[in-house]
Amino acid sequence: MAVIEVERLHKRYGGDVAVHEVSFEVERGEIFGVLGPNGAGKTTTVECLSGLRRRDGGRVSVLGLDPEAQRDALRQVLGVQLQHSALPDRLRVREALELYASFYRQPADVGELLARLGLKEKAGTAYKKLSGGQQQRLAIALAMVGSPRVVVLDELTTGLDPHARRATWEMVEQIRDAGVTVLLVTHFMEEAERLCDRVALIDAGRVVAVDTPAGLAARAGREQRMRFRPSAPLEDAALLALPEVTRVQRHGPQVEVVGTGNLVHAVTALLARRQIIAGDLRVEQTSLDDAFVSLTTHTTSGATS
């Protein structure tokens, strides 16, 4: 059953159309990604479904509630972490959580949230004195403090170092494991690939594709890439003679082979015949990154033509 339904959402700011026509459905218990380049209309879309902005057209339903008409009811069951938001400088971590907990009819346990998000030692620290990662964890905690059934997380890991980013991803998975539906807005492919069950790819205010991350990657590209250090000399021509290979590049002792189809099998078979060992072998499947570039540039050129 869909917990979020967005149907032909349209939003203008004055003469500028931020969201042309966006439709997608989010199923209960999944992590659903809204992915797209900066300025694609991602944040506007989630602001409309969080009841922060009035839509100019279309239908939106979150847990069966209209974000505009039933704003108050929605606030109690929807947790939101916003891209640009802050707390008063001198408010302390525990105070912030206790304050926000008091707004909800069924608040989560503040002590437990502090422990779960690794903020226990920082409970008495002022907001201003927290690191970026800690502020972000507090933002997640605040989104979770009302025991929501759906959470919206907007650009969760922007500005975080890789370590903090990974720790934050684990938290998102924990949220999902607790049975909460997650709508994740991001422009990081790696993040979507790692976390999302399904992804809506948005570009220039329209949905380009809705699929699993793997499905999107498959849709976009046939290209695969291998890189290795051959134990004996290997001429480019031998590789290029394989029908699967489209391109060969040298990086010092490393050979990079780009191709399609069953590239890995064809190349390893060649190496085996020649009794060459592939050292430091790395295989790159088409990533969501490639899909993103190919699918979004495709629509951009389509829109201008």
Next chain:
Amino acid sequence: MTTALPTTASEGPRAALGMTRKGFGKLTATQARLLLREPAALVWLLVPVVLVVVLGSIPGFRTPQASLGGQRVIDVYVPTCAAMVPLFLSLTALPMTLAAYREKDVLRRLSVSPVPAAGVLGALVAVVAAVATAGVALVTAIGALVFDVSAPAHPIAVVAGFVLGGAAVLALGLVVAARARTGAVASGLGVPLMVLNFFASGLYVPVAELPHTLQQICAVIPFGAVTAVWSGQGVLWQHLLVLVGWTVAGSLAAVRWFRWE
């Protein structure tokens, strides 16, 4: 705390719609705590207190003046100094606090929680009203106990005037707070309103020494009306009506125009 001003009481039930009653109490307590952590915001409150002490210490100001209808200068200045407290808090401290919250996206964070706009405004109003009540009481007490300023002829009317006057300027402060995008805009709008009220309350020139037309204009400015009630000038119910009018119009405008970012 909420009994100090009618606006607060009337916003109570509305605030409870989207948030829990406990939430409103907690938000109010948090605002108070944050204010105490930033005492710089309250330094200006020392001005009226110091002013009363200084003016009262000048011997010439403790002798009756014919131009003031036989009153002493200190008698005239105690209500004026008392008026500075709610004026400063409502028209500068309150709008600037709220504008700073908006500027730093604190309000954006609150706007996705169950707190309605009236709840945020109501919590700030409750804190400001409590501080203002304490400040007015302190200034009045210094006047009465140290400089022997006699109680006004109609103490109940004066209390009513101060409560309604406080409500009126709080409402105006909320209109400024609801609209101002930045702290600079908030002070740009709030400070002139504050100075206008200072003038009407006789801070610069005692109202009794002003030309008749100016006196009449002052009487429709919130703290002009409050000062008139204290000194027993004009018709009491008219002054109170002026104050109620400002309060109602201001509160409606503030809640209608409030924006989160």
